Amino acid sequence: MPVNFTPAPPEQLLAIKGVTLGIVEANIRKPGRKDLLVIVLDDGATVAGVFTQNDFCAAPVTVAREHLSTLDSKSSIRALVINTGCANAGTGERGIEDARTTCAETARLLGCASEQILPFSTGVIMEPLPLPKIVTGLPRAINNLAADNWFAASEAIMTTDIVPKAVSRRIALNGTTVTITGIAKGSGMIHPNMATMLGFIATDAAVSNPLLEHMVRHAAAHSFNCITVDGDTSTNDAFILMATGCAAHSPIVDKESREFVQLQDAITGVAVELAQKIVRDGEGATKFITIQVESGKTVEECRKVAYAIARSPLIKTAFFASDPNLGRILAAIGYAGIEALDINKLQLYLDDVLVAENGGRAFAYEEKEGQRVMKQAEITVRVALNRGQAAATVWTCDLSYDYVKINAEYRS
Amino acid sequence: MPVNFTPAPPEQLLAIKGVTLGIVEANIRKPGRKDLLVIVLDDGATVAGVFTQNDFCAAPVTVAREHLSTLDSKSSIRALVINTGCANAGTGERGIEDARTTCAETARLLGCASEQILPFSTGVIMEPLPLPKIVTGLPRAINNLAADNWFAASEAIMTTDIVPKAVSRRIALNGTTVTITGIAKGSGMIHPNMATMLGFIATDAAVSNPLLEHMVRHAAAHSFNCITVDGDTSTNDAFILMATGCAAHSPIVDKESREFVQLQDAITGVAVELAQKIVRDGEGATKFITIQVESGKTVEECRKVAYAIARSPLIKTAFFASDPNLGRILAAIGYAGIEALDINKLQLYLDDVLVAENGGRAFAYEEKEGQRVMKQAEITVRVALNRGQAAATVWTCDLSYDYVKINAEYRS
Incomplete structure (x- = not known):
């Protein structure tokens, strides 16, 4: 069951001026579930995205990248089409054609050019899209399009997700109220590689395209790129940021402006909340684990240590069992591959409990203290490397019987 | 249950002239199990080893490395002391002292110098050795020492292992019969990093030390360094090769000699069999998976692809479920991080079944064929990268409920 995570009430999700959403049951893989979503943007919106770095990237990822890069300044992205049930990945040339046909058909219905449509798919790999x-x-x-469909949209993109993931925020930019609403899906095959799984955030703020590009990368780096469930990077990851410009403020064009920073922080905050929801709803998750590595020489080495811990099946099963078998964390730090690491200098904490220092168990550490923390549903592992100023945080979950069950039975 | 793996009958294990073994129940962690092993070598044996690269390497690894490197040509290693139940890793300065005391005490009993003893430990990390x-x-x-104790020795080094692992071979070197016997332990925390878990191979052949060093590295590279169970690298890995020189042939001193190649091949063969036994007895294993990556540009990139597949929890659970959800293998190839990989050129086979080519599912592939292979207890995944001459093979197992169960309950 998801960890401390119930769906937000639909009425808390705020419509974004310039955005409408339509959802249907298209019967793509299984009957009786919402599996096709169209997000339509008013003309003139700016859109930026980051995508999976997987070489076997899905056909829709290839086409979406192409459309985003070929758009000239005169036309804008008008719609996103997202299906679940089939990833359209590992589908060769036919997959590309199917993604293009999806765009062409949507463009015909909306009266725009194919290049103004971005396609997304998620589901089983290596099966043809049921075009x-x-x-x-x-x-x-498209008949179903409405501005208040965000909750249904968050349901429509679920696959093995148990809880739909959606977040809204409102901020004031120099006196003008601006709204941000985002949705995401993801539960397994979660490991960052530029962006993880599907995430869509829209705002009615007005932002120039170069600045929106900057924001989407910044938000991904601090949210979706800081999580892991099972170390598997998807073929279909995409995170898209849309700014309709419908709010009544002058467009943000200066990266040094206060408004830019405020909006970027708010968007990053929404992305972090969505990313954490993905971990809370990680396949089979019973615990939400925050791994903080601090006082390293570089962010990169802090992330290496954090991910070594976050990916270890031995550590993840110990969390599941609430067993303070914490030597396994030392072992993971040891194989993280940090240049010239002095193990006698580092400290390992479980929440506020000092577990290890001087190369071994801390003198004052008592197993019952470790046991107390391990029983919690939310646990922070903190590693102080004591060799620099850099830090990094990664969020993950435990590894339970249900992870195996969910993935053994995924297609049945 | 271990995959196609029952213990070798004790009488098939061959004694090695110049080697005796003593085993006791020392009650280190749990009563009623053999947990302390001493292997004694006649004076004059050559010994070489490879050890874990983990920064948090165990105290006995540090001391064993030290003793192997400080021995001068006049003295030789006389004994190995191996305990289970406690890894003596993450134990700081006290751990080092405990390992030294173990050596000193053994040396006193055998009448040699401390530096002639190599200590090894395996078990729970971050707990003090019960000296x-x-x-x-x-x-x-030492009272128990006997030449025919190899089977009991293979039992004495088990932790979560279900089946003891031991192999003997006999070869003729230029008319002289030479014997090789090896034992190994390991089931979880299995991922190569120069050497994996504990392995001890002895032969009565006579080999100079530099050549024995070469043999131990060669054997490790082709055996213990080609397996993974869960991607976790142990703090205590060690693989030791001992040559007593008691067989009646002139010492092997030439790397170009036929005898060197014959002996190295036979020792590597024993190491491969032991390494495969570790995978067959991998924690929770129900399937034995061979991953062959061929026609790559370099061995390194072939290993990267093979390990990306071998480590993926999604792929390992699909094997457990006998579910030919083979798109997951494409995804792993895609995130292996291969420079300029052309996904349209590679082919994926499951045993003899061509599953994917041209960037997607092969035209002739039928799911029932994939299903047939996935149901087998032994499966070969073969990836042809079609861009070079290099190849690599990795052995792994599936990820089952029992992996979670074993590791959740390890210390209880």
Whole structure:
């Protein structure tokens, strides 16, 4: 069961001026579930995205990248089409054609160019996209378009997710109220590689494209790129940021402006909350683990240590069992591959409990203290490397019987 | 249950002239199990080893490395002391002292110098070595010394292992019969980093020390360094090769000689069999998976692809479920991090079944064929990168409920 995570009430999700969403049951893999979502943007919105670095990236990722890079300044992205049930990855040339046809069909219905459509898919890899079902579903999805459909949209992109993931925030930019709403999906095959799984955040703020590019990278680096469930990087990861410009403020064009920083912080905050929801709903998760590595020489080495801990099946099963078998964490620090690490200088804490220092168990450490923390649903592992000023945080979950069960039975 | 793996009958294990072994129940962690082993070598044996690269390497690893490197040509290693139940890792300065005391005590009993003893430990990390139990056990172990104790020795080094692992071979070197016997332990925290877990191979062949060093590295590279169970590298890994020189042939001193190659091949063969036994007895294993990556540019990139597949929890759970959800393998190839990989050129086979080519599912592939292979207890995944001449093989197992169970309950 998800860790301290219930869905936000639909009424708390705020509409974004310039954005409408349409959802249908297109019967793509299983009947009776919402599996096709169209997000339509008013003309003139700016859109930026980051995508998976997987060489076997899905056909829609290839096409979306292409469309984002070929758009000239005169036209803008008008719609995103997202299906679940089939990843359209590992599908060769036919997969590319299917993604293009999806865009062409959506463009025909909306009266714009194919290049103004971004396609996204998630689901089983190496199976062909059931194109007729998508073509049949699209007009119905467009008939369903409404501004207050964010909750249904967050449901429509779920696969093994148990809880839909959506967040809204409102901030004042120099006196003008600006709204941000984001949705994300993801539960397994979660390991960052520029961006993880599907995330879509929209705002009615007005932001120039270069600045929006900057914001999407900044937000991804501090949110979706700081989580792992199982160390598997998806073929379909994408994180898209949309700014409709419908709010009544002058467009943000200066990276040094106060408004830029405020908006970027708010968007990053929404992205962090969505990313943490993905971990809380990680496949089989029973615990939410924060791993903080501090006083390292570089952020890179702090991330290496944090990920060595976050990926270790031995540590993850110990969390599941609430067993303070914390030597396993020392072992992971030891194989993280840190240049000239002095193990006698570092400290390991479990929440506020000092567990290890001077190369071994801390003198005052008592197992019952470790046991107390390990029983919690939320645990912070803190490693002080004591050799520099850098730090990094990674969020992960434990490894339970249910992870095996979910992934053994995924396609059945 | 271990995959196609029952213990070798004790009578098939061959004694090695110049080697005796003593085993006792020293009550180190749990009563009623053999947990202390002493291997005694006649004077004049050559010994070489490879050890874990983990920064948090165990105290006995530090001391064993030291003793191997400080021995001058006049004295030789006389004994190995191995305990289970406690890894003596993450134990700081006290751990080093405990390992030294273990050596000193053994040396006193055998009438040699401390530096002629190599210590090894395996078990729980970050708990102090119960030195009094070891000191009490040592004289009893030495009383128990016998040449035909190899099977009991293979039992004495088990931790979460279900089946003891031991292999013997006999070869003729230029008319002289030479014998090789090896034992190994390991089931979880298995991922190569120069050497994996504990392995001890002895032969009565006569080999000079530089050549034995070469052999131990060669054997490790082709055996223990080609396996993974869970991607966790141990703090205590060690693989030791001992040559007593008791067989009646002239010492091997030439790396170009036929005898060198024959002996190295035979020792590597024993190491491969032991390494495969570790995987067959991998924690919770129900399948034995061979991953062959071929026609790569370098061995390194072939190993990267093989390990990306071998480490993926998603792929390992699909094997457990006998589910041909083979797109997950494409995803792992895609995130292996291969420079300029052309996914349209590679081919993926499951045993003899061509699953994917041209960037997607192979035209002739039928799911029922994949299903047939996935149901087997032994499966070969073969990836042809079609961009060079290099190849690499990795052995691994699936990820089952029992892996979680074993590791959640390890200390209880």
